[in-house]
Amino acid sequence: VSGIDLHFSHQSTFISRRQNTSPSWWSHGELHAHLNGSVSFSTIEKLVARKPHLNIEHGMTAIRSGQRRTLDECFQVFKVIHQLVDTEEDILMVAKDVIREFAADGVKYLELRSTPRKEKTTGMTKRRYVETVIEAIRQCKNEGVDIEVRFLVAVDRRNGAEVAMETVKLAEDFMLSTGGLVVGLDLSGDPMVGHGRDLLPALQKAKNCGLKLSLHLSEVPSQADESELLLNIPPDRIGHGTFLHPEVGGSQSLVDKVRKHNTPLELCLTSNVKGQTVSSYSQHHFLYWYQMGHPSVLCTDDKGVFCTDLSQEYQLAASTFNLSQEDMWTLSQKAIDCTFAPDLQQQLHQKWLELRPTLF
Ligand code: 6MZ
Numbered sequence: 001v002s003g004i005d006l007h008f009s010h011q012s013t014f015i016s017r018r019q020n021t022s023p024s025w026w027s028h029g030e031l032h033a034h035l036n037g038s039v040s041f042s043t044i045e046k047l048v049a050r051k052p053h054l055n056i057e058h059g060m061t062a063i064r065s066g067q068r069r070t071l072d073e074c075f076q077v078f079k080v081i082h083q084l085v086d087t088e089e090d091i092l093m094v095a096k097d098v099i100r101e102f103a104a105d106g107v108k109y110l111e112l113r114s115t116p117r118k119e120k121t122t123g124m125t126k127r128r129y130v131e132t133v134i135e136a137i138r139q140c141k142n143e144g145v146d147i148e149v150r151f152l153v154a155v156d157r158r159n160g161a162e163v164a165m166e167t168v169k170l171a172e173d174f175m176l177s178t179g180g181l182v183v184g185l186d187l188s189g190d191p192m193v194g195h196g197r198d199l200l201p202a203l204q205k206a207k208n209c210g211l212k213l214s215l216h217l218s219e220v221p222s223q224a225d226e227s228e229l230l231l232n233i234p235p236d237r238i239g240h241g242t243f244l245h246p247e248v249g250g251s252q253s254l255v256d257k258v259r260k261h262n263t264p265l266e267l268c269l270t271s272n273v274k275g276q277t278v279s280s281y282s283q284h285h286f287l288y289w290y291q292m293g294h295p296s297v298l299c300t301d302d303k304g305v306f307c308t309d310l311s312q313e314y315q316l317a318a319s320t321f322n323l324s325q326e327d328m329w330t331l332s333q334k335a336i337d338c339t340f341a342p343d344l345q346q347q348l349h350q351k352w353l354e355l356r357p358t359l360f
Contacts, residue, residue: 026328027310028108028352029335030299032214032239032266034154034188035095035114035133036081037302043097044304047084054083062307063274071220071275075190077305086119088132095136098304103140103147105309108355109339109348112137113152113186113214116170126167130174134181148348150341151182152214156189157199164202172209183340184212187230188239191219196226203233212236212340214266218243219277224250231257237264237297237338242277245288258294264338265289268301269316270308281320290321290331297335329356 039047044061048054060080063069069077085094095112102110114133116126130153137149153171155164167185174182185206187199196203196215207213216239218227227244231254244250244258258265267286272278278285289296298313300306318328336348 026332027314030107030110030310031297032299034302035112037305038098039304068276074275087122091132092136095133099140103145105311110149113154115154115156152184152186154186154188158189158193161198164199168202168206187215196230217241221249234261239266241265264295266297266299268299270306271301274306297338
């Protein structure tokens, strides 16, 4: 069965199940979600209405069911979305919509990440960018949206060492001033651009000042050297890690490092299949790490761009790898121990138990 066939059959399973049920009861923790990649169709419509002169259509901001793009093309999509999201008002609306949508999907704990952007034309500064995301988190809390949200400030690797260091300083300031809403630093961006070696001092500084580190590692095959270097820090979690293991051109030494520190992996099935770094759902490296018993957390990456949500990702993993409802439940529960909010973990465990269905 080809990846595309698999994809369609999963899609229809997912749709028929979703029509009859409330959100899936196991997908409660989302740890890898890029804000601007998570913008839904309805929010894009509102943004397009604010900026009709840009002539942007939804086909330019999302990769639909059955479609594939190269990773490079995915990064072009983010540039289009960034054009649509360039004021404080936009950020506030986008962040609130994204938080509400995750909550509506049944997510109880969300770690959002985003790259602070300065926009000369609108006067938005990086500091105001982060403040606005924090404001969105606070407003959702005050409005009673049933979800705990934490924020990771993202470093876009293409911007180099100096910007990375500035971003770490910004993240540190917000970690101290937001009473724990900013919990960490993300390293992301086009993996074909720049080298992690140049960013080591900034990442090390982030770690030393108490920010948790989630680093995109080995998202493409050519990153083995960089991953060796970055795994020595070591990070607190790994984004994707698609090409870490020897079967796909990584190495045993990389796997050993990940296992030595028991570093959890954030795994995003649909993103990797649609971005063509993984050939089909059944070939996803989820299985490699899951069978090893290594902490692996299912995530969406960019739910807007890849047209997915967390309950769909759990359904896809369950049907692709033939996992039982109880397996999925356990997977979701284990994600709690991988969060960057140790203060919430006990409360989240309690909540998960309350939500646990009596099916098994
Ligand atoms: C690497 C990614 C990514 O930060 O503007 N981003 N980086 N790999 C991926 N896999 C597909 N998906 C998203 O959200 C968009 C930004 O997140 C990063 C990229 O830097 C992208 O520009 P924010 O909220």
